[in-house]
Amino acid sequence: MKQSQLFTKTRSEAPKDEVSKNSELLIRAGFIHKEMAGVYVFLPLGLRVLENVKKIVRDEMNKIGGQEMMMTTLQPKEIWEKTNRWDDAVVDNWFKTKLKNGTELGVGLTHEEPFVDALGEYIQSYKDLPILAYQIQNKFRNELRAKSGLLRGREFVMKDMYSFARTEEEHNMLYEKVADAYYRVYDRLGVGQITRRTFADGGIFTKKFSDEFQTFSDIGEDTIYVNEEKKVAINKEIFTDETLEKLNIKKDDLVEKKGIEVGNIFPLETKYTEALGVRYKDEKGEMQPIIMGCYGIGISRLVGVLVEIFGTEKGIVWPESVSPFKVHLVELSQGDEVLKKKATDLYEELISKGIEVLFDDRDARAGEKFADADLIGIPHRIVISKKTEEKGVLEYSNRITTETTGKTKEEIIEILK
Ligand code: ATP
């Protein structure tokens, strides 16, 4: 893409009421637009990153047998009444609306009930199970505070998966498979090393824990206790003597840290399937309950997390796996038509090789172009200028390794491939 065609522009300051690093950098670099507190538009650059995160999540969910579908945002109140989750006194962050005839509707904030309701139609016998199904969709939650940019939206993008199993054993197998896939997602996003599976509250209807995936960060809202050696982490919310005893771990062996919850998986037992009357017929023809699990990943939150973790005072530094473009080609032709032509040819050659390029072909000062490239944060950069022409090379730099060297076109293509 030619940067001269990109309608978004960088800006030197974010709106005054933006206090988080992620939203400030993302707004200044033109990735997101603030609609209102906790509600953000994904602009062309931002959407490319969001879609890249989705692609990784999708890929890992498909690999373990997840089947993608898409639920509806508008929700009938009846199915939520069956599980006692409609009442505002029970679930306090619903957005609700009404049909013209007065019928109340919910605006989807999670999707256990509708998944059970929809899939229930296709679950009859033991042969129909197990099932892993998921969606990537906008969720709506009336969050009390929305001051941390993409980390806490009132409208945000989540991947939510649901498993349906015949036995506890089968459920546990699926549950661990998903947990492994989550680690692969965080690894591919470059935060695997600083993300820990963390024991957390399982909810009111199970004695089991849920498992959160917490990425270490000083700005995290969660307090967790971590033992690196034993690979154990516990959320403060369940940090009691009883929990420690259950997990056979001593207080002194744990270190307190802050974390951002980037995923959460729950054993739901038979709570939702039973409440909605979905069972299966076993080999003997007897009706049996279905054991369920649910698995969330904060897709848009992760975009914010990557900026919080890798961003510097100069700008964003995207991990290669989600960068909006593979390489930023910056030409400093400054009116030299021959040089401009050479840069344009290079741009077209890179594209023909399947390399995604953002080409800064704007007539702007070198300082402005570099500052913008720093802000936008594409990890590989090529500069073509009078200086590089004199030396007979291209200037290649890598924002992750911070290396800058003169290289030939062939050498750079080799790196990018
Ligand atoms: P939190 O404790 O942060 O409010 P939650 O436990 O209510 O989150 P879940 O229902 O477990 O969230 O949702 C699954 C995942 O979706 C979370 O692990 C998180 O990554 C993401 N998520 C939840 N709420 C938001 C939000 N308001 N904005 C962005 N992402 C969110």
Ligand code: MG
């Ligand atoms: Mg959670």
